[in-house]
Amino acid sequence: MNTRGRLWVLIGPPAIVLLAFFVLPMINMGSFSLRQGSFGAARQLWTIEHYRAFAANEAFQRLLLRSTWLALATSLLTVILAYPVAYHLAFKAGGRRMTLMMLLLVPAWTSFLLRILAWKLILGSEGLFSVALQALGLMQEPRPILLYTPTAVVVALVYSWLPFVALPIFAALQRIDVRLLEAAADLGCPPWRAFVRVTLPLSVPGVAAGFFFVFIPTLGEWVTPALVGGADGVMYGNIIQDQFARALNWPMGSLMSLVMLAAMLGLLGLLVGLARLLRLDLEVV
């Protein structure tokens, strides 16, 4: 068998599977957004009424904006919380740094749904915090603490992502040649300035990887808000899910998915462009 034949044998099956079960469904979803209804004859009729309905529905647009904002806030907050711990482990923790990093990752390997359930058990009206506050006499009656608010969604999401953001930042910091920092010190650069001018720029790839790792799934998140968000914590992903699980308006759901994809790719492009403008080396994607 010649080189070309071998290549076909190797690349053929993955390419076919990706075409059939990834590219095709995406194209099909695009075409579905132009159908009249979800089932039967209505599925065969073409229309742009859903596009009109979406454009006229300010609630949908507001929710998309709010979810984007929530995803940005969650990603930034997670990065800000993870950076110091990654820094501490990479530079100050000595030989146990790997073990200590792994220790932070272990909780993330337990069931995703049950970790969210655990937050309900902590924040609920008969949960850990509420009962503890009552025992301390700081609160008179059982009351949920943050549960069923957007803040609870952020807490649960930050909790889910934190170790996965700390890991790439930790890896990026570990790759930094300490001689660079010594050189900076020898040349009279104070530590805080060396951090801003040397360490921080060199850790940007890790920070960017962590940021995108959180931002992308959070924008499409629907499970966490459904469980701890309450009425105010609803996200854009929830109304997509609703079109398929309850409202059964698949064309509208398809269109909503397309809009979200466009919004996300646009925003990612904007962020990558901004990073280029600032001459930051991202090394992601």
Add this chain to the structure above:
Amino acid sequence: MQRQRWPSLGALYYALLALFMYLPIVVLVVFAFNDSPLMVFPLKGFTLQWFRALGQATEMLKALRNSLLLGITSSLVATLLGTMAAIATMRYRFALKGLFLAVASMPLVIPYVVLGVALLILFSTVGVPLSLFTVGVGHVIISVPYVMLIVAARLAGFPASLEEAAQDLGASYWLTLWRVVLPIAAPAIMSAFLTSFTTSFDEFAVSFFLTGTDTTLPVYVYSQLRFPNRLPIVVTLSAIVMVCSVALLLLAEWLRTRGEPATRRVKQ
């Protein structure tokens, strides 16, 4: 590294974060031993009844079996496809390589809800009924990019000249893949398999849309969240699963890092 007499600010911060990470886990484990069908504080006393009741929870055990079966099958397929793609892209030059890589890594930047509904519409359009097979397809698409990344990183770590040497010595191309490339890449392939397995085993956002009458464990757990008195037994099972998955992932990590010194020897 200088030893400090007092714990530094950094060490305190680490301890605080570790507490934040472990608090929910401890709460879950505590409720597996709590003598009350309601999962509320204050706790009611110690019991092993939830562990004893596990054997009777047939529906949950069936979901667990489905998840294990699905995890193994979908990860095997994803690992095979991802490894083939990794070898092709790392060792060959071809016209549409850039496009292939872009498409193959797209599932990484697409929210799961979109992937789930797009596959749901496709299966409905072609008339494929929802089943464990359709869930498996979703999981394969999610896992292939990860497998590609992990295996390609490993292939980049050793020179293609090893394969040329094997073929110069008379081995056919496929024998070279089998006897040279796969053994060297084995730790990465194993680690990719375990990563895919744990992803599939815990996946819910996509599975929700693609599950038929046979549910996976996460889909079952989600359906139980509305019935608070059935939760202690779910939590108990997951405490056991938790211990097993930590063991699995430690194994994966060990496999990934093992053999790295060997590659360095080969390079010299």
